[in-house]
Amino acid sequence: xxxxxxxxxxxxxxxxxxxxxxxxxxxxxxxxxxxxxxxxxxxxxxxxxxxxxxxxxxxxxxxxxxxxxxxxxxxxxxxxxxxxxxxxxxxxxxxxxxxxxxxxxxxxxxxxxxxxxxxxxxxxxxxxxxxxxxxxxxxxxxxxxxxxxxxxx
Numbered sequence: 603x604x605x606x607x608x609x610x611x612x613x614x615x616x617x618x619x620x621x622x623x624x625x626x627x628x629x630x631x632x633x634x635x636x637x638x639x640x641x642x643x644x645x646x647x648x649x650x651x652x653x654x655x656x657x658x659x660x661x662x663x664x665x666x667x668x669x670x671x672x673x674x675x676x677x678x679x680x681x682x683x684x685x686x687x688x689x690x691x692x693x694x695x696x697x698x699x700x701x702x703x704x705x706x707x708x709x710x711x712x713x714x715x716x717x718x719x720x721x722x723x724x725x726x727x728x729x730x731x732x733x734x735x736x737x738x739x740x741x742x743x744x745x746x747x748x749x750x751x752x753x754x755x
Contacts, residue, residue, distance in 0.1 A: 605629060608665045616655040620648050625677050626684060634666065635673045644676045679747040686737070689718035696746040699725055705739045712746065 603611070610627050617624055617638060625639040638644045638652060653674045660672065683689050683697065692715050699711040711733065717724040722736040723743075 612659055612663055613656045617652055620651045622648055633671050633673055637675055637677050639677055649674050681745050683743040686720050689723045692745055693718055698744050700742045701739055702741050
C-alpha cells in the first residue's frame with residue numbers, strides 16, 4: 603500500500619466519526635491535503651474536529667517520511683472531479699473539462715455534465731453534440747459555480 607493509501611486507512615475512521623467523508627486525499631510538495639465533504643457541506647467545526655484527530659493519529663503512527671504540512675479543507679463550490687463517484691454526484695452541474703493531448707476534438711469544454719458511470723462521462727458542450735469521454739482521456743475536470751442574476755427591482 604502506498605503512503606496515501608496508508609494515511610487514508612489510518613484517518614478514515616476519524617473522518618467518518620466526525621460525520622464526514624474523505625472527498626480527496628493527496629500528498630504533494632510537502633503538503634498532505636485532506637478534503638472533506640458531507641451532505642450540506644462541511645463547516646469549520648467539522649474541519650477543526652477532524653484536524654485535531656488526524657494530527658494526533660499522524661503524530662502517533664508517523665506514516666509519512668520527512669516533514670509535511672497537514673491541510674484539512676472542503677472541496678468548495680468549484681470542486682475538482684477525480685473519481686467516478688465525484689462525477690456521478692455532479693450530474694446536472696456545469697463543468698469545465700480539459701482533455702489530454704491527443705484526444706480527438708476540442709481540448710477545452712464547458713457545459714452541463716449529463717451522465718456518468720464507472721467508465722466515463724457525458725458533457726453537453728456550449729456548442730455541438732454531447733461528448734462522451736473516458737476518465738483516462740481527461741487531464742482536469744471542475745464544477746463551475748454560476749451566479750444567478752438577481753431579479754430586477
